[in-house]
Amino acid sequence: DTAVSQTPKYLVTQMGNDKSIKCEQNLGHDTMYWYKQDSKKFLKIMFSYNNKELIINETVPNRFSPKSPDKAHLNLHINSLELGDSAVYFCASSQGGNEKGTLHFGNGTRLTVT
Amino acid sequence: GDSVTQMEGPVTLSEEAFLTINCTYTATGYPSLFWYVQYPGEGLQLLLKATKADDKGSNKGFEATYRKETTSFHLEKGSVQVSDSAVYFCALVKAAGNKLTFGGGTRVLVKP
Numbered sequence: 001d002t003a004v005s006q007t008p009k010y011l012v013t014q015m016g017n018d019k020s021i022k023c024e025q026n027l028g029h030d031t032m033y034w035y036k037q038d039s040k041k042f043l044k045i046m047f048s049y050n051n052k053e054l055i056i057n058e059t060v061p062n063r064f065s066p067k068s069p070d071k072a073h074l075n076l077h078i079n080s081l082e083l084g085d086s087a088v089y090f091c092a093s094s095q096g097g098n099e100k101g102t103l104h105f106g107n108g109t110r111l112t113v114t
Numbered sequence: 115g116d117s118v119t120q121m122e123g124p125v126t127l128s129e130e131a132f133l134t135i136n137c138t139y140t141a142t143g144y145p146s147l148f149w150y151v152q153y154p155g156e157g158l159q160l161l162l163k164a165t166k167a168d169d170k171g172s173n174k175g176f177e178a179t180y181r182k183e184t185t186s187f188h189l190e191k192g193s194v195q196v197s198d199s200a201v202y203f204c205a206l207v208k209a210a211g212n213k214l215t216f217g218g219g220t221r222v223l224v225k226p
Contacts, residue, residue, distance in 0.1 A: 103150075
């Protein structure tokens with residue numbers, strides 16, 4: 001069973017479109033994250049939810065909107081896509097307490113905006 | 115703010131060579147330190163961690179020791195294999211926070 005799964009794996013779309021990426025975890029974790037990885041492999045946190053509550057909201061354009069319908073799901077919706085949004089987006093989850101910092105990552109969604 | 119600095123890659127080695135990847139950090143208090151590995155086409159996986167000074171994390175032949183006096187957490191492996199080719203990330207999380215701060219990643223290529 002895949003612990004953290006995200007769909008789709010690849011997403012190719014045109015500028016100006018709106019798209020969503022879905023993420024689900026079956027680990028029973030309380031906290032979920034979205035990270036963006038650029039072409040140089042640099043990782044930047046975007047958002048984090050704990051039990052459906054937003055706890056980290058980095059400086060991200062408000063075209064990006066996370067939604068957590070329950071603690072096992074964290075989706076990312078992107079409006080009016082731009083060329084600079086092309087990247088790999090990773091979802092991750094973790095349990096708090098002594099396991100804080102131990103993240104379980106999905107395999108990523110490669111977004112290409114043309 | 116908090117930051118993690120890693121040596122830039124790529125690091126190219128022959129099989130069975132010794133690997134060291136340097137990592138230093140800047141943070142207040144006593145963060146926990148981590149190494150993650152990313153194989154091609156995959157997400158990151160936790161490789162090892164250390165939660166307090168002088169702790170040594172180890173896994174799959176890799177080791178790193180939390181050195182508070184030098185604010186470092188260098189990753190080492192005595193004999194690398196081709197299958198160790200990947201990007202390695204050093205990271206920290208502060209005791210009072212939830213955010214994992216990553217270094218820029220170091221690509222390692224092991225040739226047969």
